[in-house]
Amino acid sequence: MTERWGVFEARFAGPEDATFEATFTHGDRTVRVPGFPDGDGTHVVRFSPDVEGEWAYVTTSGAAELDGCTGGFRAVPPSPGNHGPVSVAGTYHFAYADGTPFRPVGTTVYNWVHQPEERYRETLEAVADGGFTKLRFLVFPQGGNHVGHVPDAFPFAKDGEEWDVSRIDVAFFRKIDRAVRDLLEAGVQADVILFHPYDSGQFGLDGLTAEQDAAYLRHLVARLSAYRNVWWSLANEYDILSRPEERWDEVFRTLQETDPHGRLRSIHNWIRLYDHNKPWVTHVSLQNGSAVAEFGRALLYRDAYRKPIVLDEIKYEGDTAERWGNLSARELVHRFWIATVSGTYASHGESYLVDGGTLSVVAGGPFRGQSPPRLEFLRRILEEVGGAGLDPIDKWDDPTYTAGIPRQIYLQYLGLDAPQAWTFRLPQGVRGERLQVGDRFAVDVIDTWNMTVETVDREFTLTSVERNTATADAEPVALPAGEALALRIRRIDVDPG
Amino acid sequence: MTERWGVFEARFAGPEDATFEATFTHGDRTVRVPGFPDGDGTHVVRFSPDVEGEWAYVTTSGAAELDGCTGGFRAVPPSPGNHGPVSVAGTYHFAYADGTPFRPVGTTVYNWVHQPEERYRETLEAVADGGFTKLRFLVFPQGGNHVGHVPDAFPFAKDGEEWDVSRIDVAFFRKIDRAVRDLLEAGVQADVILFHPYDSGQFGLDGLTAEQDAAYLRHLVARLSAYRNVWWSLANEYDILSRPEERWDEVFRTLQETDPHGRLRSIHNWIRLYDHNKPWVTHVSLQNGSAVAEFGRALLYRDAYRKPIVLDEIKYEGDTAERWGNLSARELVHRFWIATVSGTYASHGESYLVDGGTLSVVAGGPFRGQSPPRLEFLRRILEEVGGAGLDPIDKWDDPTYTAGIPRQIYLQYLGLDAPQAWTFRLPQGVRGERLQVGDRFAVDVIDTWNMTVETVDREFTLTSVERNTATADAEPVALPAGEALALRIRRIDVDPG
Incomplete structure (x- = not known):
């Protein structure tokens, strides 16, 4: 019994200089897996099943001892913490x-x-x-x-x-x-x-x-x-x-x-x-x-x-x-x-x-x-970001250097500047979902060095969406002292899914 | 007679919808050149010889009129201003x-x-x-x-x-x-x-x-x-x-x-x-x-x-x-x-x-x-730069953003800064000829907007060459007012070749 994405290992005795492989099968699928020598005439094959169920194998080798050996195992569900490769x-x-x-x-x-x-x-x-x-x-x-x-x-x-x-x-x-x-x-x-x-x-x-x-x-x-x-x-x-x-x-x-x-x-x-x-x-x-x-x-x-x-x-x-x-x-x-x-x-x-x-x-x-x-x-x-990952939203033309998932979540990093305040602004970009007037966002102020996250105690609603930029008619957010701050801007009027 | 890298053109009469090509030969070389229809039953082939001497051609086509036509020309030296492709x-x-x-x-x-x-x-x-x-x-x-x-x-x-x-x-x-x-x-x-x-x-x-x-x-x-x-x-x-x-x-x-x-x-x-x-x-x-x-x-x-x-x-x-x-x-x-x-x-x-x-x-x-x-x-x-062209000298680590040909000629662009003075400094880089103590340079101050080039009225001799940087023990060069200045740094103790 081996868990899915775990390691099944089988060991065989054979001549030191022999080579061999094992063919693993699961229903219609076959996977050829090379073996390797592990000292003292022992040969090993290791295989990681990517689907659950019954797997069988047969070995092939020029050396008789390592040829035609058969076996199998059941691949069971992964244990907690095993997310696969x-x-x-x-x-x-x-x-x-x-x-x-x-x-x-x-x-x-x-x-x-x-x-x-x-x-x-x-x-x-x-x-x-x-x-x-x-x-x-x-x-x-x-x-x-x-x-x-x-x-x-x-x-x-x-x-x-x-x-x-x-x-x-x-x-x-x-x-x-x-x-x-x-x-x-x-x-x-x-x-x-x-x-x-x-x-x-x-x-x-x-x-x-x-x-x-x-x-x-x-x-x-x-x-x-x-x-x-x-x-x-x-x-x-x-x-x-x-x-x-x-x-x-x-x-x-x-x-x-x-x-x-x-x-x-x-x-x-x-x-x-x-x-x-x-x-x-x-x-x-x-x-x-x-x-x-x-x-x-x-x-x-x-x-x-x-x-x-x-x-x-x-x-x-x-x-x-x-x-x-x-x-x-x-x-x-x-x-x-x-x-x-x-x-x-x-x-x-x-x-x-x-x-x-x-x-x-x-x-x-x-x-x-x-x-x-x-x-x-x-x-x-x-x-904490769901989805594939953060992509630059308006890659060549965004002075705020914002990465995110369109209309879902954004990170803006303010870098070595230490501005006193930040005015809500999102790039629109040309890919993915389009920002709309009325979209609502929460904003977290992140201090990347002091490792703090403070949520701004108000919401931001888009009041203007132009070709490249969306803005909210809202007072600027006061920022704490220090450089290397970032903003996390999270859509809150939908389930982020 | 066609000059080298010029255009030889031949015209033939044939059916409107015919296709044809011509094979041009020069000694052992053959080049297959497609023809094209040019209206009113005229077909044309254009060919640019890349070597001088006698070229001959023969056409091939499914249309009898355009098949087996032969001819030739002499390719002569290029005229002034014709540097080829x-x-x-x-x-x-x-x-x-x-x-x-x-x-x-x-x-x-x-x-x-x-x-x-x-x-x-x-x-x-x-x-x-x-x-x-x-x-x-x-x-x-x-x-x-x-x-x-x-x-x-x-x-x-x-x-x-x-x-x-x-x-x-x-x-x-x-x-x-x-x-x-x-x-x-x-x-x-x-x-x-x-x-x-x-x-x-x-x-x-x-x-x-x-x-x-x-x-x-x-x-x-x-x-x-x-x-x-x-x-x-x-x-x-x-x-x-x-x-x-x-x-x-x-x-x-x-x-x-x-x-x-x-x-x-x-x-x-x-x-x-x-x-x-x-x-x-x-x-x-x-x-x-x-x-x-x-x-x-x-x-x-x-x-x-x-x-x-x-x-x-x-x-x-x-x-x-x-x-x-x-x-x-x-x-x-x-x-x-x-x-x-x-x-x-x-x-x-x-x-x-x-x-x-x-x-x-x-x-x-x-x-x-x-x-x-x-x-x-x-x-x-x-x-005015000889050689292939200007390459960044120390591409990822040069705060002066210098491009050039190592130990020959360099351009440094000062961009939107408007410094009052410039101190002689060259990156060493890892490719090409190495700068040596004693190398001598002339420096031109270029105003990229006002389109002026002023040569500094002294020479600069390298007094220190470290792993990444070469410097000359010399007074800074006073720069004219204004941004978008560049420096051209020319080696003068050798024939630039």
Whole structure:
């Protein structure tokens, strides 16, 4: 018995070097699922059923012991808290399989899995307690600068000086398994980074051939993809790895072909953007801090790609000398709010020096910065929005930079201005339901830094709807002192549905 | 005898409804060139040789009179001023076939060709005298609002209420021919807009079927593509025409297959951007005024598309009520300079009411606004830059928004600030030649509105080059009063080549 979107696992004995797959059937449906070796002659298949009912399987293999094995299980309703995997919803947003909106407010600890046990646990707790909904981390350990700890396990055995990808180190991959499961338990999406350029000649894992990539991918996909919180991030700063772009296309295609669960796929850049319009990219993962340093930028990526935009690196809160690592907490929170009203999402990371030279974005540990509680506050605001998510209403011509769901709910972020008062005004836009004279709204004043929400004690009724703008004939709303305020404008004369 | 990149034309008699093509050969090369009917049983083939020497041709047709006709010509060196067709150079820029850089500073008169003769002439003179290097105009006449003149010719004959695209109106297409030739003579690129949504039910030319599109395209390509100044713009505001995106893909593919000269291809949007990463798009033609209303926006399109970015509609200088038609001249010129330091290009248009209701961007006529001389001034500045063109040097992290060619020449635009002084500072960036201590520069102060260039009467020698920034230990440069100043920073200790 396995719950829907849970993990069914079967184990078989067979020759060390055998390969096998299992075909799962449910009524007319069949799903081919790759198996993987898990050490000591044990082979494993993991499968996540997406519908309830009876599933049966049969294995196929060139090795007789692994061929023709049959079995089955019943998929039962999901337990509370299991909303299924996340996929793209409403073009620019995400939702769980059961329809619950998913709002990415992620963080990043690159070398998390490769830390000593106590540090690993501290990070997991920090991420979970911090309320982050996604964590980016590397499969291959990081080497070189900013790395203080050499891990005790590596993915492959060595053949002289060369990695032999056919000889998997099970201890290494079980650490990755555990990390994904620990995040699943904590309700956090695992943004698994498959390749990275931060090796500095220390381990040589940035120098695999295309064939070695494919063998590694087959193993990792077979091992992890049944976990419903897995997202595939092909690389961090892919363009620092000097590989032709076709090779990344090939990795995407291999993932598409071998992943029976079709988990989300993205790739993250240094200065050269991958063509995210390619069909195998499910959402756009970007590094570009400047895109959310000012209004009016990040939303251009939405137009270019028509996919969810996740700004996975917008520079880090921290105190390091590099310009990517010394944002103030206020600036980072400000950028998240700009991302929000741009109809995009952002990720957090901390760049404080720890352990005498390592960075917290590499090694993890408890958060030191001031932004996490403010980002959790933002996440709660986002989760209170029903529907797919917030889209810019009048994307290129709105001086109020309002995102929302037309005629339902809106967020206006006032940014670094600190106005004394706010006059009710909504953009009309050209998509979705049209604002009408007589529509009634409540207004909440949000202090994004002090994490307060105060509802204005009067209603606002639209008295004028022109081509681009709707206004209410009402006194301005007095605003509290301080910058980084936002307005939430909620329709109240209808059931928001 | 035809000059290289000129037009060779041959005419043949044959049945009205025949089709034919000619195969041109030069040594080992063969080029298949479609012919077109030109009325009264005359069929024409036009071909532009891209290499000098002897060319021969032979025709093929199902009609005996048009089959197996042979001939030839000698292609001689181009005359002065003939630099060949424009194509993409340096990823983000353009150059003529002889290597001369081409700097797009375009304008727009949609319904130009369909005006009375005197107005047609006035517009041509205004564009040429204004120094614009590209003109966007419609093939099909515009109907509905803002249109005061019903043209005297239409592209096809009518079969009852329906257009019969197989019956070309030669008088109509000869007007298009003439427009392209007139622009060629004036040294202006013809950005020919093949389809548009501004019909308002008046002519019905926005309702052709895919098959009718293809027949029209074959005729237009055969007729026009030999002119070296032709650019194909598939549509203005393509997404207002309610056609599936695949249909636009098909138009692009038809152009690719039928155009023997491979002229530039783009498509222009209303609010939904086409996927400009598709291989048949040669350069990105965009409508989005906000992209150049502030710094730091337009350059994001470069990353997304890795093609030249031409912002063909950034709102118009004018006095109309619509928000797309009432920019001040200062604002429009400002936006062109933002486009410039963003490593992109922009187009001009005027939206003044003329002829009792028509707009000048539709009907043309002499320019009424103040921006054209400032744009000609900008064009001269751009033409003084050698090399492919100006690229942002440190694209996401440069508070000076400097574009240039590393270690050679730079433009910094100070925008709407009006600082009293400027301190020498250059970004280093991560691409191209590295700035070195000791590099020597001259600085020109440019007043973009008053159209003056004043060279600072001292040299600047780099005394410090850090990771991201190079500075000279020198007194600040006093700046003249006024906003919209720019600095041109020229390396002087080497031959710029």
